[in-house]
Amino acid sequence: MSEGSAFAVRSLVTRLDRDRTPLGAREEWPTRLAAAWDLVVSCPVPMALLCGPSFSLLYNDAFGELLGDRHPSAFGQPAADVAPEVWGDLLVGPEFEGVLRDGSSFRQDGAQLDLPWRSDEPGTGYFMRAGSPVHDEDGSVLAVLHVAIETTSAIGRARAVARLATSLAVAVTVDDVCKVVLRQSMAAFDALSATVCLPSPGPTGWRMARRHRIENLSPDEERLPLIWSEVGEDVLELVQRTAQEGGTYVSEQGEHVAITLPGGDIEAVLTLSRESSGVPQDVLAVVSPFRELVGEALRRAVVYDMERTTAELLQRTLLPPNLPQPDEVSIAARYEPVSEGTVAGGDFYDSFFLPDGRLALVIGDVAGRGVMAATVMGQVRAAIRGAALTDSRPAAVMQALDRVVTDLNALWPASLPLGSSGARPGLSFGGELFVTMLFGTIDPSSGDVVLASAGHPLPALLSGRLSRADGLPRARLLSMPVGPPLGIEGDRPVHRLRLDVGDILLGFTDGLIERRGEALDAGESRLLAVLGEVPPGSPRSVAQHVIDAMIETSGQEDDCAVLAVGRSPAGHRRASVVVPPLPESVRAARDWARDNLSSWGVSEGDQHTVVTGISELITNSVLHAGTESHLSMDMEPGLLTVTVADSGNRGEPLLTGGDPMAVRGRGLSLVRAISDAFGAHRTSAGTTVWFEVTVESASMPTTVRLA
Incomplete structure (x- = not known):
């Protein structure tokens, strides 16, 4: 004083x-x-x-x-x-x-x-x-x-370290750990901005993700992967010197702090920008526990990411990256693992053209989880294609699969749960290999469907306006015979139905409806209640709505898959294009969309909404996926659906000279706001983001959608 x-x-x-x-x-x-x-x-x-x-x-x-x-x-x-x-x-x-x-x-x-x-x-x-x-x-x-x-600031810093420990406990990937570090380091070190840097094969040898105190991210934005860019010249020298010397570096005025975060095979550097007022001792006191907590989390996350990469590669080879989309029929699928990461599952789905022009529809489940269940699932799915392309009658397909499952049963260990790490070839399951499946075909031109079930849950039918005019309920489970699971010989009678325009057939695995401690009827009733509230939309939006609503109402105890099939109305139009991962692709995608929308007679106002959404999604894909994107537009009377699918990589530098102030997710929030329906999910090929917009077209009937 x-x-x-x-x-x-x-x-x-x-x-x-x-x-x-x-x-x-x-x-x-x-x-x-x-x-x-x-x-x-x-x-x-x-x-x-x-x-x-x-x-x-x-x-x-x-x-x-x-x-x-x-x-x-x-x-x-x-x-x-x-x-x-x-x-x-x-x-x-x-x-x-x-x-x-x-x-x-x-x-x-x-x-x-x-x-x-x-x-x-x-x-x-x-x-x-x-x-x-x-x-x-x-x-x-x-x-x-x-x-x-x-002591408010000191206690706040101690609490930030406690929150750091809590958040790191559930951060499983390197990306997740870095997000926690950026969020908690602001409070722990009174930082104006925080930058986490990781080794990279890029030109500078380092990549970075940055967060500023002024940013206020929504929960949706917090869940998105970080923006990674090459380390800029403003921090490169500081990062290199700190990594070489180790420990903690504090500039003379305290406006720059750099901390090494040793993570075993990966060593990160955290740089902080502060006000030039010196660094209090209570700030430096939290550095040591901060480094230890983050270092341990990084070591764990590096191992997890390596295993996850293997699991994702396995999963991508076992599930189809894309489903056929003829003009007369729309097909969508969703797979939701019970937990993200290294455990692959046994749920599967597929659809493919048969030689006579019909489409095969497949959804099934190999009991258990892990590499063994996923491997069996992949073999069964491959066998389904081979059998159906030879003889597509459900009875013939399932008879062929009975032999396949019986042979697979002899290849795997006995007295071990499916997916166990102690598997040894040469022993059998002892009859415990359990595979259920719903197999069918649909004629795109007529909507005629033939189905057969091998021990699989009954599919649901969401009736459109035409069907409800005949007195059918909005949603019901099909009343059809169910035969024994694959590998157990028996009769599996077929069930025939016709899908009208607006109808959606929904196949699913038991993870969607089964919950411990309750009867199966309770799960079926819950599903029918959800379907009764589904807003009109495409099979894609229905599939996402069903999975999201079922998980929200009753949680999730097992992997689940959904396959939705719907008839497209007359005049359905589709256009698709491959978009390279280049900045100039955004403008090209906008021009492509405008040309198609104009030829379809879409009004100027609706064109602006659709093109704005496409611009944001392609920008997001170019910045964060690093791979080409598949952009498609589907239009039927009153509804236009846009889909952007990439096979995005994670963890490598995605920007060169990019704006470090950019915040991923703002574009997705905008798309959600301007669209009538929106969804984003990981697929076997990468990430798929889609949205739907109600539109008016001068060249198409403007009647209300028949869903």
Whole structure:
């Protein structure tokens, strides 16, 4: 504290109204009270004297800052009048009264107090507080000497480290860990911005992701992968020097801090930009636990990412990357694992053209999870194609698969759960290999469907407007015979139906409806209730809505897959194009879309909405996927669906000279806002994002959609 500041506080004593305080004139104070005041006024930490039975408040400038706009009028006034909101707290008024009454002292660490008068940081604060008696020569208590040191920022940093530990416990990938580091380092180190840097094969040898204090990301944006770019020249030298020397680097003015985060096979560097005000010791104190927590999480995440890459590669080779889309029929599928990461599943789906022009429809489930279940699933799916292309009759296909499953049963270990890591070839399951499947065909021109079930859950039918006009309910489970699972010979009768325009046939695996501790009927009833509330839309939107709604209402205990098939109305139109991962592709995609929309007679207003959505999705794909994208548009009366599918990579630099201030996800939020339906999910090929818009077309009937 400067001499001038101390003099300013001393001058308040000389201006005290003697009639408004029991203290009297300064020269009349008891010697010990005067000595205590001299100590208070010269101390650099917040101190105060609470004098006499009324606890008249005398304090130094540092304490005055705690009082905010109540200083200087509070000087010499009873403490209960100065801060009535606080005085009644058990940690405040009663403590001072105890000191005055008994001559005892008190100390409080981390005391939580609400200071509503503070305009700079209103709300709860944390303090280290102490109170000691000032005795007169006769032993009576003249005043209470009070010290109050705010520890709010230090406690906030400790809590940030605690939140870091909690968040890292569920961060499984390197990308997830880095997101947690960026989010929590802002609070832990009072940073204006944080940049996490990882080794990269790129030109600079490093890639970076950055976050700024001013960013306020939505939950949807938080879930998206980070934006990675080549490390810029502004931080490259700092990153290289810190990585080489290790430990922590702090610039002279404290405006730059760099911390190495050792993660075993990968060593990250965290750089922080701060205000040029020096780095407090309590900030440096959290560096060590921060480094240890992040380093351990990085080591775990590196192993996880390596295993996940293998699992994703396996999954991508086992499920079809794309489904056929003839003009007369629309097909969509969703696969939702019970947990992301390294465990592949046994659920499968497929659709492909048969030699006579019909489409085969397949959805099934190999019991169990893990590499063994996924491998069996891949072999079964391949066998389905071979059998159906030879003889597409459901009975013939399933008879051929019975032999396949029986042979597979002899190749895998006995007395081991499917998916166990202890598998040894040469032993059998002992009859425990369990595969269910729904197989069918559809004639695109007529909508005629033939189905057969091998122990699989009954499919659902969502009736369109034409079917409901005949008295059919909005949603129902098909009443059809169910034969034994594959590998057990038996009769599997076929069921025939015709899909009208607007109808959607929905096949699914048991993970969608089965829950522990409840009857199967409960899951089926829950599914029918969800289907009854499904808004009109394409098979793609219906499939996503069903999975999202079922998981939201009852959770998820197993992998689940959904295959949705619908008839397209007359005049259905489709256009698709491959978009290279180049910045100029965004403009080219917009021009391509406008040309097609104009030829389809879509109004200018609807064109603007659709093209805006396409621009955002292609921009997102170019920036973050790093691979070519497949852009398609489907239009039927009243509805236009846009799909952008990529095979995006994760973790490598995706931008060269990109804007480090960019925030991924803002474009997706815009697409969600302007569209009537929106979805995004990972597929076996990469990431698929789609949206639907209600449109008017001069060249197509404008009747309401038949769904």
